[in-house]
Amino acid sequence: MSAAQGLWYDELSPGQSWLSPQAPVDEASVIGFATQWDPQPFHIDPAAAKQTLFGGLSGSGLQTLMISYRLYYDTAVLNGTALAGLGFDEVRFLKPMRPGDVLQVRTAVKSMRPTSKPDRGMVVLRLETFNQREQIFSMDLLALVSRRPPAS
């Protein structure tokens, strides 16, 4: 288990936000990830990538998503209190992720609502990912989160 206990549903409110640790991305990581998951020329072949829309090697959007999720995870906002992830909305690859980028994620509570079960609530978190210069990625993450258990 990483880091400290996360927040219960009762401790969250819309507008709260947190900054993640940072993660560097290098060319070997871009090529290695894409070779396994998304082997398009603009993700795995620096020479061929120059002839594409990207004008040079660009990380797979899936890698941006995965690193962003892991940085969110390491922020530990819902560490041990998340019951399940339901999905993602509005996943957007706003700018290419480039070798040499250092990524950081801002996580914010976008909205929340009770469910039919009294021990949990639905939370929408907004993740925004930045490199050293600009925002490159965003998505909404839908999670079921525990309410604080009654004192026993």
Added chain:
Amino acid sequence: MSAAQGLWYDELSPGQSWLSPQAPVDEASVIGFATQWDPQPFHIDPAAAKQTLFGGLSGSGLQTLMISYRLYYDTAVLNGTALAGLGFDEVRFLKPMRPGDVLQVRTAVKSMRPTSKPDRGMVVLRLETFNQREQIFSMDLLALVSRRPPAS
């Protein structure tokens, strides 16, 4: 490069669909993936997972997404004709992915529209992922796709 040339924007129409190859998922793969990307107890610890909402080891939704994307990729619908991925909408982890599952993806053209540039169009593909019993995942994938280049 894998498989054959994919389809140009001009060759696509809403309602077309394709079935992917199949991919088996085993416990080592579930634990290995989650250890790197999403190390929650219900994804990495079979004993602890029994005490959670999932009642046993469940693959990370991120792994379901990644395998689904790779199966879509291997279907080669837009092989060499996809210019860039713009994002995903309505990503939904409908059912847990379990060790022993064999996944297959149905890709369908959901919608398409011209863009301001005459050499490309925007295409929304719907991906639906099934194990041996039921659908477990769906998402919409937004891609920029080349029109067929003029004969030279």
